[in-house]
Amino acid sequence: MRLNKYIADAGVCSRRKADELIANGNVKVNGATVTEYGIQVEKGDVVSVNGTVVEEPSAKVYVAINKPLGYITSMDDDKGRATVAELVDDIPERLFPVGRLDYNTTGLLIMTNDGQLTYTLTHPKHEVWKTYVAVVAGVLSDTRIAKLRKGVDIGGFVTSPAKVKVIKQMPRHAVVEIKIHEGKNRQVRKMFAAVGNKVQSLERTAIGDVRLGRLMSGHYRKLSRQEIEYLKSL
Numbered sequence: 355m356r357l358n359k360y361i362a363d364a365g366v367c368s369r370r371k372a373d374e375l376i377a378n379g380n381v382k383v384n385g386a387t388v389t390e391y392g393i394q395v396e397k398g399d400v401v402s403v404n405g406t407v408v409e410e411p412s413a414k415v416y417v418a419i420n421k422p423l424g425y426i427t428s429m430d431d432d433k434g435r436a437t438v439a440e441l442v443d444d445i446p447e448r449l450f451p452v453g454r455l456d457y458n459t460t461g462l463l464i465m466t467n468d469g470q471l472t473y474t475l476t477h478p479k480h481e482v483w484k485t486y487v488a489v490v491a492g493v494l495s496d497t498r499i500a501k502l503r504k505g506v507d508i509g510g511f512v513t514s515p516a517k518v519k520v521i522k523q524m525p526r527h528a529v530v531e532i533k534i535h536e537g538k539n540r541q542v543r544k545m546f547a548a549v550g551n552k553v554q555s556l557e558r559t560a561i562g563d564v565r566l567g568r569l570m571s572g573h574y575r576k577l578s579r580q581e582i583e584y585l586k587s588l
């Protein structure tokens with residue numbers, strides 16, 4: 355692995371910053387200062403940055419979990435609530451959730467130790483579409499659908515046009531698929547509230563083209579090579 359990637363993958367800093375550190379003579383390989391960032395690091399080599407040994411980067415792991423109700427999207431909780439970390443605790447690498455889902459939202463959450471991918475998927479400029487299925491109270495009229503498709507004010511923020519499809523309208527509630535590419539706090543709940551339909555349940559079914567599919571609640575699966583390549587390409 356190239357030296358700059360080794361340092362970045364170990365979580366020390368970004369690859370660009372690693373290039374700087376190397377160029378400035380802050381990096382040693384096996385005790386010798388190296389100023390060429392493209393140099394290959396072999397297994398067993400000892401890399402240090404500013405005198406501190408860099409731990410060998412761990413293998414990248416990418417999983418999709420089906421978050422159940424009543425779990426928080428965080429690694430620990432001071433109130434003692436269940437966390438998504440518990441759902442992947444048989445994986446030795448320390449994985450972090452990519453973005454978040456509310457305590458009461460279920461469905462697809464990606465977890466990884468790839469900081470670069472987390473950045474890509476959560477940065478607003480990348481506009482990754484996320485698909486949710488919501489059960490909302492009442493009738494979702496055409497006027498309300500049109501508002502959601504145009505953008506609604508959720509309190510100081512006007513949402514971008516959403517893609518909305520009513521899957522089933524029943525007398526007292528509707529099942530709706532909604533796709534958004536922003537990630538404001540409780541955004542989908544607030545969007546439906548803004549048009550007058552309270553969300554009764556909310557599930558995320560896809561992130562871009564990565565689908566929840568038949569993954570059982572509380573379970574995880576490793577992402578396929580194609581899914582990982584696809585997410586990295588976004």
Ligand code: URA
Pocket residue numbers: 454455456457459539540541542543544556
């Ligand atoms: N929108 C919400 O309101 N909640 C979520 O968990 C995700 C999107």
